Amino acid sequence: MAQLIQDLTILLLVSLPITVLFHRFKLPTVVGFLVTGMLIGPHGLGLIGDLESVEHLAEIGVILLLFIIGLEFSLSQMLKQLGRIVGTGGLQLGLTAVVCFFLFSAMSFPVNQSVALGLLIALSSTAILLNMLNERVELDTLHGRIAVGVLLFQDVCVVPFMLVVPLLAKIETISGWSFLWAFLKAVGAVGGVFFLSRLLVPRALGRIVQVGKREHLTLFVIFIILGTGWVSHQIGLTLAMGAFIAGLILSETEYNHQIILDILPLKEYFVSVFFTSVGMLMQVEVFLEQPGFLLMLAAVVIAVKAVMAFVAALLAGTAPRIAFIVGIRLAQVGEFSLILAAVALETGVFDSRLYQQFLIVSILSMIVAPFLIQVSSSLSLRLFKGGLAADSGTQSKATQVSDHVIVVGYDTVGQNLSKVLREVQIPFTVVDLDGQQIKRALVEQCHGFYGDATQRSTLLRAGIRQAKMLVVSIQELKALEQVVRLARQLNPNLYILVKTRLASEVESLTQAGADLVIPAEFETSIEIFSRVLREFGMPHNVIEQQVELMRLEGYRMLRGLSLNMDSLANFSTYLTASLSRSFLVLEGSWANGKTLRQIELKTKTGATLIAVVRNQEAQPNPIADFTIEVRDVLILFGSHAQLDQAHRLLQDGPSTKSESRARVN
Incomplete structure (x- = not known):
């Protein structure tokens, strides 16, 4: 335990200045974590020299990270977009896996390794892409929704992948029953998630919240994580996959927002632990033996993934420019692929050298991914200038x-x-x-x-x-x-x-x-x-002045209050509605020192002055020779348009435009 705490301390101590430096130069922090791992790992400076500790850190990091990712996903949202998710996601996964299978078969890899590599490379990084989309505020964009849908489909497919990869170690003796059993276990896992998220867990959480304290909710969440992880391990899945399933289960409860708020402050820590530990696993000497080959292979993998995702999005009916952005966003190898690669190593599908080569290619794709994401939008605008042409023979x-x-x-x-x-x-x-x-x-x-x-x-x-x-x-x-x-x-x-x-x-x-x-x-x-x-009854023109000051301080474009969207839905009613409004006379107001006769408020604006409040005393229906003074509060009555004109008149004085508008009103 002391060694684990020491390793975590070193990890945070080194990663903090590096990520601050990356952030200052506007470089992706994920790349900073990977670089940190390469530096402090057993194949770098050796600050963390125990490979077993590194593997434990990686497992802890991915378990916690995937729990949060599962918690932020929504099964109900996934079901609403089922057609788009299955269409684009299925095409992307299938096309990428098939092309990679033939590519590695042509490079004389055995059939089982080619199949495994095809499945692993087809998966993209949920952690990197969701982090980038959040940072760039692009989750609600069209390409963001499509990319997240594909990630959802991939994450669901990890369940059967986790069961199929070990079977590839004995591919010569595999029977149809083995695949059937793997398929049934995958269906059982997905069905279990649905059952628990819809029926059991929400009821249990409701009881705990009613009779318990906040600490009880946290304990129940920990129980769900550990319990789901244990059950997942019993049916042949990893603890990380169990954590992801636990997140999915809790994401459908009405208390998921509170759970996210409790866990969210630790999210960046989980991300740092995972990606730093991934960097530590990379053997730099393996890369230095064949740098040209591995760089070329990484470039080919990125290109194949981008092209296949682009084609999949096109076939699903997405516009070319958006399909291109989606393709670039999905061009990296994912964290689930690293977990599956470890399973392949344990079961003998991969040898240690192939595992390291795959790990290096994956890390290279992860390092490049944030930079590709940053330029994808600009690049799409340059490449697709022709765009969607109007239908020939039709006139809009x-x-x-x-x-x-x-x-x-x-x-x-x-x-x-x-x-x-x-x-x-x-x-x-x-x-x-x-x-x-x-x-x-x-x-x-x-x-x-x-x-x-x-x-x-x-x-x-x-x-x-x-x-x-x-x-x-x-x-x-x-x-x-x-x-x-x-x-x-x-x-x-x-x-x-x-x-x-x-x-x-x-x-x-x-x-x-x-x-x-x-x-x-x-x-x-x-x-x-x-x-x-x-x-609080503040006069309208005072509010307007504060708004104007705020806008001038923040940006120089706007010159008036915008209507809220609820009011816009009944626009005609809004314009004709009559109401009262107050106006505070300031030293710079045009109306200061003038009589009501001189102001001609009714004639010029259509609004009516119903009272003047002076020294906290109301004077209703003042006479025409009444003189306006500083700090008088004028009570006006009229439509929104009339009151706006009245405020402009009292503050700035008459104008030809305001008078003509008054005559129209």
Whole structure:
């Protein structure tokens, strides 16, 4: 035990400065962990020289890591996307395994090793990809959802793989009964997960939460991990696979969020332990014996995985550019592959040299993976400039109208905006790369079509040259920039509004040509503090000033409060609703020192002054010669539009534009 604690201390002591350095230079931390392992392991500086300790660390790391990965997955979400998951995932797994089998057979590997290598290489890294998608806020993008779906399918397939690999050691004597028994055990494991997650565990957790304390919940979670691991070991699976199954079981309970909150602070520690221990297992001398061959083999493996995933996504109906991104994201060898390789070594399918060669190729693919993920979006935009051409012989309705709105992305923002535009009878068309979203748009009687808005032909089909406004609501930053840049080239007079995720992305989108960029994270915080101030009765113009200051401090694009999405759903009602609002007169207010007769509030804005509060005393219906003073609170009545004009008049003074609007109202 003392040796294990010493090894963990050394691991953390060395990995911390290296990962800080990697983070400072914006390099993936996973690569930092792998490099740390190579340095401190028995084949590096020898700070951790006991190979058995290294293997124990690797096993502990992967058990804890896979439990969290299983906990973050959702069986119900997987069932909702079953068609996409099985379609793309099955094609990717099958194509990659078959191509790798023939590749290694051509290199004179025995049949059992070729089969094992094909199965192992077909799996991708859930830990690396999910970490990268989380860091880049891309889990909700189309390519993110497809990639996660493929990972889900792969992780489910690990169960039968875990049972099949040991059978390959005696492939000459294997009978059909052996494969049938392995298949039945795999089905039993999956069925057990479903039974426990749906029936037994939720009820037990409910009882524990009702009668126990928080510590009891933690103890029950530990029991589930250990119990599932033991059962998994009894039926021929590994403890790591049992931990993943335990995570899946708990992910379907209503208490999974609390469990995640309790475990999440340790997630990075688990990641560091696992990937550092993987780096320690690599024998550098084996790599130095054949560096050229192993580098070439790693490049071939990465290329085969990327191409096969690309082809699988294409065959499943994904757009070429998105399929390319998915292919690049899945091009590395996964952590489950390393576990299966250890099983293959123990059962005699792999010898020690082949195991080391596979380990080196896997680590090289893991090191390269984060860099490939970082450039995949930009590279896809350069390679797929032709994109999805409009159907020949058909003319989109959008090109037959002018002054319409093009909505790119039919997410929550796109859906609510489309409802508003349809209600007020403003012509619009929807463009989305997700076929399911386009089907939904058509069901909701929105005109739209399937296409990649980063392509010139798609925007032309949408009528970009005749459009008055473009609203873009997609998650991928590089694609956002490309859409804005291309739209600005095709229509210099177009008004372009972009919804993005982060305030840090505003500048690049503005430079690309956007007129207005609304970062979701910043607008959410503004809306929250505006609501808080409003609940405390703060005058509207004071809130507006604070909002303006916040926006000027955070980003320079926005000049007024945005409506929330619930209000937009009833847009016409919102505009005509009457209500009261207060206005605090400041020293710089135009109305300060003027009489009501001079202000002509009703004539110029349509709003009515119903009272003035001065020195905490209300003066209802003040006369026309009443003089406004600093710190007076004016109580106004009217519609939203009238009150907004009244606030502008009282603060900034009259303008031709505001007077003409008042006459219209």
